[in-house]
Amino acid sequence: MSDSLSRMLDEHGNVVEGVDPATLPPLADLLDGYRALVVARRFNDQASALVRQGRLAVYPSSHGQEACQVAAATVLGEHDWLFPTYRDCAAVVTRGVDPVEVLTLLAGEWHCGYDPVATRVAPQCTPLATQLPHAVGVAHAARLKGEDTVVMALCGDGATSEGDFHEALNFAAVFRAPVVFLVQNNKYAISVPLARQSAAPSLAAKGVGYGVPAELVDGNDLAALTSVLAAAVERARSGGGPTLVEADTYRIQAHTNADDASRYRNDDEVAKWLPRDPLLRLKAYLTAQGVLDAEREAAFAQVAEEMAAHVRAGSAGEGTADPSELFRHVFAEPTPQLREQSELLAAELTADLEAAR
Amino acid sequence: MSTTTLTPKITMAQAINTALRDAMTADDRVVVFGEDVGPLGGVFRVTDGLTASFGEDRCFDTPLAESGIVGMAIGMAMNGMRPVIEMQFDAFAFPAFEQIVSHVAKMANRTRGKVRLPMVIRVPYAGGVGGVEHHCDSSEAYYAHTPGLLVVTPATNADAYGLLRAAIDSPDPVIFLEPKKQYFSKEEVDVTAPVPPIGRAVVRREGRDATLITYGPSVPVALAAAEQAAAEGRDVGVVDVRSIVPFDDETVCAAVRATGRAVVVAEAPGFASVASEIAARVTERCFHHLEAPVRRVTGFDIPFPAPKLERHQLPGVDRILDAVDDLQWEES
Incomplete structure (x- = not known):
């Protein structure tokens, strides 16, 4: 199952030969999914614009990977957990977290911006693959407590080279933890191409070594992704253990605004992926099905614009917290040493204020 | 010194075992896991009998991977449990170093106090047991140098009991360094004594x-x-x-x-x-x-x-x- 690509809609929005159209997700769900794709794309564009304006420190865009972002979030129930990386802002937004809060970290703040317990979204993780064992732990604890929580753990192709990817998959399998691992294979880890990460026939093929069922799916096909991920979530929820899903996709833009992709790949390669855009094919399908017209498209664009305006308004202020807060959360009760250091900083700030008067 | 509530002389390993038992009895969120801590009872026998007493869901062996052990404990702590995990030897804990430094130590801060990790990482440490290469190290400075970790080390069996109870009760992650040369030294322990606060010499x-x-x-x-x-x-x-x-x-x-x-x-x-x-x-x-x-x-x-x-x-x-x-x- 792991060496053949699972796909439902081709690049033109046609149902792939051999796929029974009745097995596609319901049209209403796909229409909601399309709206989420439009919002996610707008979010990516808006965040990139904020970087150019100097209002965000950096933004690793998921432009081109929005189908993965949307599917990963929408297949989860209210009490399930999402474990995102820094490139998964759009998934967190789709999950329902305030997009302004989602961008807190990338704006240069020292904290993740949202309440992980209330939102059931772990802090976006920077050190590659290190969040995956946490996802296993949340899932295993849920199982021990008799809860039917499922955890969606995200990572990229580069992260599959890390030891924690291996350890997380192995632990999840041994403990039959209800985790779905979604690898967004976007072909690059900053500049290093997939061929330098792995000689495996596919990243999904790695599941065999752990005894974890795996699936390779077209990462730009929201219908296929939703079907595969929803089935994996259901299997995990019913005690069937973890699943590894590799989404075949592409990082259309550079790693971040600080990266120059022209140093390691050519435009022709990027151009080949542009027609495979996840929005184009779903739009074509929904239009052909008669559920998406210009009016509805405009309504979705309006929703996306409102979100973008909210993001712009939210990122206009300074937003920097009281510096004394730097000492407040390190421990439940600050140590005598931290109290002393906090007082030192407070005295410095007071002196600065007086000097400026 | 009062002698009225002292146990018979027990080893430090037994004192720690008693602390784990009492904590597991008092709070069903406390779980113990690591390498060989299950049926074997740990290579130093610190977890002796815990699986038999509390079942495999409360004290269990994991795959042999320290980063995975610490990483899984982080997730379990995020989801309401109080993991007490064992690094088999000080020098075997280093594969978990990134999890400890990047996540155990920082989670409370990077979530603005919304996610605290009430977990204990037990590390048998230091020398004096004639251990062969890579079995003895004094790694306390690494942990002490990492903001966000409490670092505790008992020197008596009474403190081994009391400080471990305090560590398990702590809302913050604790690196609990056990002087392995003292595991089998015997002393009387008053398990009814007040739990000593972490942070007092x-x-x-x-x-x-x-x-x-x-x-x-x-x-x-x-x-x-x-x-x-x-x-x-x-x-x-x-x-x-x-x-x-x-x-x-x-x-x-x-x-x-x-x-x-x-x-x-x-x-x-x-x-x-x-x-x-x-x-x-x-x-x-x-x-x-x-x-x-x-x-x-x-x-x-x-x-x-x-x-x-x-x-x-x-x-x-x-x-x-x-x-x-x-x-x-x-x-x-």
């Missing part, structure tokens, strides 16, 4: 002439040195730090101010060490009370020479007494 021996500041496996050595000094006419006190983070400046500095002379004793290599931090803090805070520079007696800055030459590395009574002799007595 204790004076193990009063002394008027000089103060030995030490922790963990070096406490018994320092006490033996003080005993020897007394025979030679010097009244040397011993302060057991117990909690490296947070550090009890108050108790340590009070003891030093009373004597004006201090030697810090620890097994770890001295360069950039916990002993160095203690010496610096004491110097900064007690300078005008000092009759001599604060001395350090530590391990040499060499890879741990286990086991045939180990005795040359570990601070011994003679080396401590030589340092005490060096504290400029002729000028007072």
Whole structure:
């Protein structure tokens, strides 16, 4: 199952030969999914614009990977957990977290911006693959407590080279933890191409070594992704253990605004992926099905614009917290040493204020 | 000393085992896992019988992967449990270093206090057991240098019990360093005594002439040195730090101010060490009370020479007494 690509809609929005159209997700769900794709794309564009304006420190865009972002979030129930990386802002937004809060970290703040317990979204993780064992732990604890929580753990192709990817998959399998691992294979880890990460026939093929069922799916096909991920979530929820899903996709833009992709790949390669855009094919399908017209498209664009305006308004202020807060959360009760250091900083700030008067 | 509620003499391993048992009985969120901690009961038998008593969901073996063990504990703590995990040996904990530094230590801060990790990482540490290569290390400085970790090390069986109960009850992650050479030393333990707060040092021996500041496996050595000094006419006190983070400046500095002379004793290599931090803090805070520079007696800055030459590395009574002799007595 792991060496053949699972796909439902081709690049033109046609149902792939051999796929029974009745097995596609319901049209209403796909229409909601399309709206989420439009919002996610707008979010990516808006965040990139904020970087150019100097209002965000950096933004690793998921432009081109929005189908993965949307599917990963929408297949989860209210009490399930999402474990995102820094490139998964759009998934967190789709999950329902305030997009302004989602961008807190990338704006240069020292904290993740949202309440992980209330939102059931772990802090976006920077050190590659290190969040995956946490996802296993949340899932295993849920199982021990008799809860039917499922955890969606995200990572990229580069992260599959890390030891924690291996350890997380192995632990999840041994403990039959209800985790779905979604690898967004976007072909690059900053500049290093997939061929330098792995000689495996596919990243999904790695599941065999752990005894974890795996699936390779077209990462730009929201219908296929939703079907595969929803089935994996259901299997995990019913005690069937973890699943590894590799989404075949592409990082259309550079790693971040600080990266120059022209140093390691050519435009022709990027151009080949542009027609495979996840929005184009779903739009074509929904239009052909008669559920998406210009009016509805405009309504979705309006929703996306409102979100973008909210993001712009939210990122206009300074937003920097009281510096004394730097000492407040390190421990439940600050140590005598931290109290002393906090007082030192407070005295410095007071002196600065007086000097400026 | 009261003797009314003392247990029969038990080993430090048994004291820790009793603490785990009592914590697991008191709170069903407490789970114990790691390598060989299940049916075997741990290579030092610290978790002996826990799986039999509490079942495989409460005390279990994991795949052999320290980063995965710590990472899974983080997730379980995020989801309401209180994991107590074992790193089999100090030098086997290093694969978990990134999880400890990047996540265990930082989770509360990066979530603005919304996600605290009430977890304990038990690490058998230091030398003195004749362990072969990679079985003995003194890794306390790595942990102490990482903001966000509480770092505790008992020197007595009573503290092993009490401090572990306190560590398990702590809302913050605790690195619990167990001096492995003391696992099988027997002492009486009062399990009904109040749980000692994390962050308080204790004076193990009063002394008027000089103060030995030490922790963990070096406490018994320092006490033996003080005993020897007394025979030679010097009244040397011993302060057991117990909690490296947070550090009890108050108790340590009070003891030093009373004597004006201090030697810090620890097994770890001295360069950039916990002993160095203690010496610096004491110097900064007690300078005008000092009759001599604060001395350090530590391990040499060499890879741990286990086991045939180990005795040359570990601070011994003679080396401590030589340092005490060096504290400029002729000028007072």
